[in-house]
Amino acid sequence: MSKTRILVADDHALVREGIIALLKCHDDIEVLAEAADGRETIEKAVKLRPDIVLMDIAMPGLGGLEATLAIKKANPDIKILVLSQYDDKEYISLLLTAKVSGYILKHAVGTDLISAIRAVARGEFYLYSSIASSLVDDYLSNKEVVVEDPYERLTDREKQVLKLIAEGNTHKEIAILLNISVKTAMAHFSNIQEKLGIRPRASLVKFAIRRRIIQIDS
């Protein structure tokens, strides 16, 4: 039986090394290489063709989602096992459409990670139990699981306005920055709220940060 060849992607060196140390205890798993950001992950995945990429979603610059899409486009056979800090349902639904082979949380224990890797290696789909039950709950309660990304329904102009809103600008400031009337800025904002289904302005900031539309340290 051949070993499962893995590429470990996480921007935190300490976490990356720790996970690799955990994986090394298992004979059926071989860590091919590691990567610290999205770009490096894509390069190494395309070059080394691992069986599985263990992908941290929250990476600076080119994120895990973008890297997943790029790798899947270049080589659909490479399986992606998402390693995330968050169990945000919307976010998960979004990722599942990107044809990832599994989703596991950093809250999981080491044996869960090993199980996930083995399941994905066998060609199965792995979903960490707490997430799975949460999605099932949604399904049962008749709230259709949302798979389309509301953010992508925004026009370019609306995305631009959302960014400025999230950065703390008022409608008047946005109007000046974009050289449009205040009313127009308001109209865009109204459409944004409508399309995203997020009502108070403050909540939009959280959305923007979660989706990395703006940085918190700005």
Next chain:
Amino acid sequence: MSKTRILVADDHALVREGIIALLKCHDDIEVLAEAADGRETIEKAVKLRPDIVLMDIAMPGLGGLEATLAIKKANPDIKILVLSQYDDKEYISLLLTAKVSGYILKHAVGTDLISAIRAVARGEFYLYSSIASSLVDDYLSNKEVVVEDPYERLTDREKQVLKLIAEGNTHKEIAILLNISVKTAMAHFSNIQEKLGIRPRASLVKFAIRRRIIQIDS
């Protein structure tokens, strides 16, 4: 030579296990126990009296900062080595005043962590290099390193209101939640803006997230 006895605190089991796996490779270090949140960390620290607590700052519920203060109060001899995801200068200044013995980032590599642990065990103070140079830059450029925390100037009630604001509640919603009038909620909010010097509501959300008053995945 006796081993350095360590308590590892991190809410992410995978990260915790990974770090423990890394530490196990070193004979002079012994992992006494692990903890997944602030409360558990305090309990085990007081009970087991480790030489060093390797403390993740971002933990749900009772955070790492609160746990640090509690442990230092109960037993000042226990050394705290902060393990953080962030290199936010304001945040670091704040932590340094809490008498921690070291500050290292998750971006650091394993050998850095070992160096840090050994330095702290010897009674030295460890500051991860990129942070140290950043603080020195601030010092040299005459911008006095801020040690007072504007957030701490807020009253308990104001902190409560700030959290609700950041979570996306309107003044009316806050009034209902706290069982006060809308006017009072507004007054608190005014004082918060005044004390923190942050004007638009949206910017306060960013502040709250940066200071981990709220989590982005809530």
Next chain:
DNA sequence: GGGAAAGTAGGGAATTCTCCCAATTGTTCC
């Protein structure tokens, strides 16, 4: 050419936010 979508602009009303102020309570300090 016709239709759909995006960007632009505005009116008007209701709500919310921001900024000024005051009353009450409790604490601390002469």
Next chain:
DNA sequence: GGAACAATTGGGAGAATTCCCTACTTTCCC
């Protein structure tokens, strides 16, 4: 006890926002 202060609680006025609308222009696609 009384002065001084902080904390909490509110009011009023004006600015900014959100939420209803409608309308025009451009662009792109069939």
